[in-house]
Amino acid sequence: MNFKSYFFPVLLSSICGLQAQQISIIDFWTELPVDSVMAVSHQDTLFSNSNGVVDFGLFKIAERPVILKKQDYYPQTILYKNIKNGSVKLMPMESSAPIDVFSERPGNPLLMTPTHTTFIHASEIKEQGFNTLDKALAAQSGIFIKSYGGPGQIQSISARGMSAEQTQVFLDGIPVNSFQLGSADPGQYNLDQVESVEIYRGGNPRLGSGGTIGGAINLHSRVIPDTLDYSLKLRGETLNNQFADLTIGLPTGFLNHEFSLHYENGENEYTVKTGSEKISLTNRDFNNWNFRYRSSLPIASDLHTELMFYTYKFSGGSPASLKNERTEVTNNARISYDNNLTALHLSYQKQRYKLNLRAFLRNNWNEYIDPDSVIGNDIISGCHFNHETGLIGHGQFIISKRFLLNSGLEVSRQKAQSTAFGDKNRERYAFFLRGDYELPWQFLNDCTTQLYTGLRAESYADFGNAFLPGIGITFYASFIKVYLSGGKNFRAPTFNELYWQPGGNPGLKPEESINFEAGVEYGRSLRSFNFMLGLSAYSIRPKNQIRWIPLTSNISSPENILAVDSDGIEIEARLADVTKRFQMIANYNYGFAVKADSDLPDDPTIGKRLPFLPEENWSILLQTGTSGLQCGFVISGSSFRYTTYSNDPYDILPAYRTAGCWAGYEFTAYRQKITVRGGCENLFDKQYELTPGYPMPMRHFYFELHVTN
Incomplete structure (x- = not known):
């Protein structure tokens, strides 16, 4: 048997044996398909179709992280090999779309706050080189960190020129400002324990606690x-x-x-x-x-x-x-x-x-x-x-x-x-x-x-x-x-x-x-x-x-x-x-x-x-x-x-x-x-x-x- 007669059947059977790698993206609440989701893996960028499906074809992505992004949804990083039942649920944002995620159409936003709102994911903070929470916050527009010296010293945070007492900080929706002092010290919260940060300038009726004249920050x-x-x-x-x-x-x-x-x-x-x-x-x-x-x-x-x-x-x-x-x-x-x-x-x-x-x-x-x-x-x-x-x-x-x-x-x-x-x-x-x-x-x-x-x-x-x-x-x-x-x-x-x-x-x-x-x-x-x-x-x-x-x-x-x-x-x-x-x-x-x-x-x-x-x-x-x-x-x-x-x-x-x-x-x-x-x-x-x-x-x-x- 010559080389060609042996090689091509083996190659054909190998290709037929490969399975296209797909994931189905659905809304966390409604469980309906989410279209136009950007999926980035290594140097490949794909989008989900009208049925919420991203088809990676025969690309080898099992070990590669896949970043999923869509306006009005929290970004998510996944590993294909860890996906169960071939589907991924994207969580709609309960506040505002991330300002650094783009799409040609805003889709159907469930909840959009008509103010300047910023969403920062932990992966972005890492990419930007910040190793403490106060440094990551100080780089955001409208936010001012007041510090009494170097690391380990007392800090306070204020928004839009208001005082630290007028800027509320929350940990998973729980207010953490001192009710005796009125302020919160961002130095007390470890950046590695935070998945994401939401910044609401000018306050938000859901995050209030009687003090968001300048704004609110939710960790x-x-x-x-x-x-x-x-x-x-x-x-x-x-x-x-x-x-x-x-x-x-x-x-x-x-x-x-x-x-x-x-x-x-x-x-x-x-x-x-x-x-x-x-x-x-x-x-x-x-x-x-x-x-x-x-x-x-x-x-x-x-x-x-x-x-x-x-x-x-x-x-x-x-x-x-x-x-x-x-x-x-x-x-x-x-x-x-x-x-x-x-x-x-x-x-x-x-x-x-x-x-x-x-x-x-x-x-x-x-x-x-x-x-x-x-x-x-x-x-x-x-x-x-x-x-x-x-x-x-x-x-x-x-x-x-x-x-x-x-x-x-x-x-x-x-x-x-x-x-x-x-x-x-x-x-x-x-x-x-x-x-x-x-x-x-x-x-x-x-x-x-x-x-x-x-x-x-x-x-x-x-x-x-x-x-x-x-x-x-x-x-x-x-x-x-x-x-x-x-x-x-x-x-x-x-x-x-x-x-x-x-x-x-x-x-x-x-x-x-x-x-x-x-x-x-x-x-x-x-x-x-x-x-x-x-x-x-x-x-x-x-x-x-x-x-x-x-x-x-x-x-x-x-x-x-x-x-x-x-x-x-x-x-x-x-x-x-x-x-x-x-x-x-x-x-x-x-x-x-x-x-x-x-x-x-x-x-x-x-x-x-x-x-x-x-x-x-x-x-x-x-x-x-x-x-x-x-x-x-x-x-x-x-x-x-x-x-x-x-x-x-x-x-x-x-x-x-x-x-x-x-x-x-x-x-x-x-x-x-x-x-x-x-x-x-x-x-x-x-x-x-x-x-x-x-x-x-x-x-x-x-x-x-x-x-x-």
């Missing part, structure tokens, strides 16, 4: 794996700081477990200049760890339960603001935290509705002591314990093909015990109702118009009731989205603002605001590149804004500023190829917040800018890579900030620019995926401050090793 935990899974990450910095993360996914029968431990220890060793003095900073050491346990149990095909326990412990320096070398010697104050959160989540889902119930309990404890500060014969110290129990119910109902209804009920009881004001209690009740309706008529061919209406009612035992209506409209056509919205917001004073001694003000009124926003987003696929440009303009009119006013050199007291005018614009541009081998992201925001009314006769601060808020923030990120090699560069900056209400030109925080770069390589060894990465922070070695008297670290380097299966 979604990563999905508990149903296979044995682990991740180990080690990082060291030339500031003499060390970090370690270990996450283990462990399935046991029907019950899936996840154990996650994050540890940090450091000295923050760096030197800065004050006048002609060169000072080595002290008392900026930190030691903290957080542990999280989660388990999931599918009780039935439509009933799912999940348990979470989270604890965070911190001890370290609590430095005073830097003045000179002499005061740095007596800088010995210490602070400790011990926070924990326990939550139970029940989810019941049918074809046309979904119900969620979350019960939670959280305890926050902290202690402060300054051995060098004495009043009378007593060393200055304080101990505070906050306890909260709550219940959050949420229902999502598909009334018709064009109408989606969201509703929810929240109950919480808060108790604070403090050496500064004794025992205080508060009860809060809230209800929200939101409807999203797609209008049946069209202005133009191939366009969609969606109307949103919402109402949130808040009831406080100590401040009565507040009704917060909202309305908006969104217009989609081919490659463009235009939206317009308005609403009312509310924030009750914190326990510190009301009762702190000395300085608390029990006569404070709740803050109220009227928010307006208009925006446009344009996105297109140009050959192998995706391009997006977004512009939003906002106007916030807070009333009874609370600000701490100095009474003496050592004592301040909160007062209601009668009115504030805050206006601004946010611009965001993205350019990326479909495989993310190249990516450029640019953000710019301009905000102008001034005191609009007087609270004193002949008030000299009327029309003056609010302190500590920059007019301009901007950032540019460049990232590229191929064949496992990745590198990136980011530069960001801010305009100067006044530090007084009188806008004294001699009391300012100067403008700054800071840059960083990184490079990493990913490879497989012994069936483990290994990533090594190194980078430089504050590349140009510039001294700058985000908070007066707390200089940020000078140029330093880090190295990171990440191993996962």
